[in-house]
Amino acid sequence: MNCTKCKTKAVIGLPRHNAAFCKGCFNGFVHDQVARAIKSEKMCGKEDRILVAVSGGKDSLALWDILLKLGYRADGLYVNLGIGTYSEQSHAKVTKFAEAVAASHGATLHLHTVEQEAGAGIKELAQLIHRPTCSTCGTIKRYQFNRVAIEQHYDVMATGHNLDDEAARLLGNVLHWQEEYLDKQGPSLPASVEGFAKKVKPLYRLSERELAAYAVLNRIDYIVEECPMAKGSKMLQYKEVLNRLETESPGTKQMFYWGFLEKQSKKQPTASTMTEKDLSVLHPCTSCSQPTTAVVCSYCKMMARAKTVVPR
């Protein structure tokens, strides 16, 4: 199989694009897809300060790498969840990347450790509040990511969500008819109210396989092991189903998610109407001041409960 562009030996075939690329042309393809996503969704400019959520996995480290190579001012934030050796290994991967790659671009790494604040790791916290671990993890990461972005005055927060993540999430929401979530499934969400940072997903045009290939080809040392808490999760099942469809019918995932975005764009509320909607229901948490619909936000409730139960 030869590269579609330069005709040398290809290292990866991309059936959904009816193409194959050598390493150089593939890197160009990946960078072009991200640049296209940023431009078309008006995610950020070269002068903006970006906070990238990094987990030690392929997507977030690839995103940080790509943004820096495209000339963006991007720092990282790692949240150590306290999941035994898994967190130790992922922390080490992030630190290694920050020192070996990001530092040479003048970028820095922020760190938040769940155990230091809560006195317990994510698994214990989840048991304490009787919620699935993945759900508790989401609450903590969203909160800390937004907090650091606001406190450190970043213009935009970027996450490594890719095409597979978004297609699987869309499938899950449609299967459960959770229509209330669909409005916010776009790749760029405005800073709708005071206390919310703008959020973007620059990798939404790239598949998980393409991002893993980018990491391998560019010697990005990421954690290959799956999070032990994610085993058997519904998202993994949705991804498996979508990948079987994709293998039989290349382009299925992008048709599903990009098609959704296209339909949404025709009826999507503008940034101002989304802001109006958020303003009508959100107000500052009485404990931490982050926007919430309740008196005290879910994160503060969780931490308050942790502090009453976990011995310090």
Next chain:
Amino acid sequence: MQVQLSHPARTVEVKGPKKVKDLLRELNLVVEAHLVIKGDDLVTEDEMLYDVDQIEVRPVISGGNQAEVEARPSKNLRLTHPQPEPKPAFT
């Protein structure tokens, strides 16, 4: 050839020569969810693999923290809705 697999980590012996796509089919693995690495190099589905090759079949799928389709909040702790974003911040 020696083929290294993950989740769980293990090594299996597969008889070559064999094309990458045939190796994946024999292992009952979906192309879209895996990369095949020969030595340090990525290889395409039409590449021929031989008995002397060291092969890694690496899964590419990750992620489980999708709160909005995992479960509803328990009675003990009502989450405030909408959250800052219904999608977790990391992948």
